[in-house]
Amino acid sequence: MRRFESLQIRLLLLMGGVLMLTLLTVAGVVYGLVANAEREVWQGRQSEAGRNASTLAENYMRQAELGLRFLSQADEDLAVLPELAQTALESVPGTLEIIWVDARGRVIHSAALDEVVLASVFTITQANWFQSALQGTEQALFVGNVQISPRNELYILLSMKTRTGGVVALRLSLSDLGEIVLDARYGETGTTYVVQREGFIVAHPDSEVVQQSVSLAGRPELTGVVGAAALNWTGSYVNFRGVPVIGTVSEIPGTNLLSITEIAETEATNSSRNALVVLGAVTVIFWVGALLVAAALVRRLVFVPLELLQSGAKEVAEGNLKHQVKILRHDEIGKLSVSFNEMARSLDARASERERLVKDLQTAKRLAEENSRLKSEFLSTMSHELRTPMNAIEGFTSIMLSRMGGVEFNDKAERYITRVSANSKRLLQLINDFLDLSRVESGRLELAKLPFSPVELAQRWKAEIGILAENKGVELELTLDPNLPEVVYGDEEAVSKVALNLLSNAIKFTEQGRVSLTVANGGDEWRIIVADTGIGIPPHAREFVFEEFRQVDQTSKRKFGGTGLGLAIVQKYTRTMGGTVALQSEVGQGSTFTVTLPLQTPDGLMLENMK
């Protein structure tokens, strides 16, 4: 099937096939008609030849019969008979011998052109011609079988009872008849010959055939005519010489002879064969020509525009959207081309539009990124710049409150200074958080890879945050996985920042109950799980609690305080460390934050370094 994937070839094959079939049918019909006509012509000629031979033989025999009838009426006068015999020998064609015998078989007179044969005393009385004529009525004609003489001459014996009771017989040569029949040839290979019903060929243009006693007994031409109801039979067969022929076999009436006219099939079908050759040549030429014209036409009308379309499509596919297909005609394919061009133009327009948008987007993105970076930088710088004076404020208010340096002030002043100190601490915390965040966002957070004990670290967190819980009256539980490695590598500070933020958050949103911290070993990773029995986070809020400055609602902000940066810091630090934060929460029941961090043990680190 692959071979015919070209529509052009397939179309050509189809057209060629249909055309050839049509032409062959026409040629076949024409040939059949010609061959039939030719055959009929030959058969007509053959039948005519056969009829001619028959008529000839009939006339021949009739003349002999008339002659005999005349002789039978002669007086048995020896003065008359010789003259009569001589006249008959000269005037009745083919007559070779005439004999008068009396009823006892004794010869009255005999005369012959060649030699006296019938006058043989030995056989007259038992000869069929004598006995049959004698036993018949006067003037009844006896006709013997056609015989072939030892000299290969055809002859026939005719006899008749005479007026005086004897018998007159006539030996008639049929060789002349044979010659005439043989002359009835036609065409180049047309042959006529004569055969006995018994099968022997008795006259043939090739005298050898007669001498060799060729017999047709059992051959189709002979059985054909013997079996036929009519007087002649025509058929195609291989003759006794092995030549395929068309032959007509006719009976020669009044004799046991058949004339056979044959013509070689090769000649009989000559004209039709020539016609076949011409027809064949014409068919082929016409076929090739028609196919070429059709192919050119189809190519011009269909395939050239199609190829243009195809190359256009290729161009477009390769990105040349400006390409326009040449319109050759305004037929179906032309319309298709027009549509194609429209499509290309429309594609081109959309592509230009999209390109512009992409460019705008890229610019915007770059700008945004720059802005973000600038913002972080700014924040970082700002925080730093803010922290310095804030540290000074915080430091001096602390000094003032601890009455160091001999400072004196009244209660009112102390209340105010306490407020200043608290607010400056809060502001400092805010600034620190900003700093942490901006450090992560500006990509300047560099994580250490130092060994530390997770157990010790967890205990430190409990100690550090314990006061906060105690103040609020919330129970703080610590659960340590006994499988925890003694030492892990990582940034102790970053981990602490995550854990402490979560813990303070939990305590912050827990009015009563408890907060639990669990540190567990999870194989390749370790987990810090902080669970509380606080207010919980409603589902709609879970997606934004990790964003900066977002709390569940403004009420809680006011109620619980805080910068709203804690969870953002947790997430950013965890991500930076290659970990994840998961949140499980139910409103009114509490929340559980699970931080999963990759576990880098000394072994694992060694393994990694080795790699």
Next chain:
Amino acid sequence: MEHIICVIKRNIGSEGLPMKKTIARPIWPIIVVLLLLAGCVPSSATPSPTAQISVAEEIVIYGWDGGVPQAILDDFTEEFGINIKYRTFTSYAEASESIQAGEVYDVVFLGTDYVGQLIEQGDLTELTLSNIANLRNVAINFRDLSFDPGNRYSVPYSWGTTGLVVRKDLFAKEVISWNDLWEAEVNQAGIWDDQRSMIGLTLRSLGYSANTDKPEELEAALKRLIELKERALFMEEFDPWTSAAELASGRISIALGWAYDAMAGRELNSEIDYVIPQEGTLLWLESLVIPVTSTNQAGGELFINYMLRPEVAAQFVNETFFAVTIEAASKAIDADILSDPVVYPTDEMLVNAEIVFPLSPESKELYDDVWRRFMDAPTGAPLED
């Protein structure tokens, strides 16, 4: 004509030997060979395939003892690889009876006076003429005879005359008539135990047809025959095959005979002559036929076709002195034989000739009756031997 002419010819000149013995000599080996052949086939007890083929490749020919030269039979066997089993008869009557009795023969040499009768009775097979191409060699006047129109059943082959074999020097007058048989001295005439010939010649001598069916003519003939019996000798008494030796020795001076008797006798004594009586000779014609009992018709037809070859027919004439119907054979026949009127009589000699025709059943009864009465009649004086 119940004689083996070739044998006689070969033995001509071996004077002093009794002919019967010399003739018997070559016959015996043939019989022995035939018996051996006949005995051999069944004696190869287990019927092997080859034995069966050899049976199929055989034809049975029925003819006069020595009626066909052995060389002709041998040549046929050599050419076609078909063995010939040659069986013999001593008269056409015997042959005819044997055929009617259903004996198996593939080719029979049969007198034409029996052919018509056997055709009528359906005892002969119609010949496949396409197998007998040489039929065209038969002379025109011998074809299409009334007893077998169109030669559908028989092919006339050999023919001859019946006449008187005479010792010219011992006979007082020139022999010209059948009546001269009666003119011979007592015990000087030889006759044969042959019904149609004897009755026929007697009828001719009386001026009647040899084929007459008139009882009064036959009665007249019988009377005359009995006269003859009183003064003539049956040649079978001396020699079942020929009178040549008896004529040559002068024991008899005249005998009923056929051309070959004269030919054989002439070799012994030049005074022996053959006379065709003026009343007309009795002609005989022998045909080749195939009985319906034949188991190898194709082989039989092959043999007939072979016999009709000019050179084979010529050989037949040269060795048996029987004239043949084969016109084309003339060139190869010895010129002496061809020109000898004894073998090939001239037309003048045959002017009054008559053919021995087959008899109707009624006529046959008459003839048989006449013959029985003739045979029952007393013989003449005993031989003064």
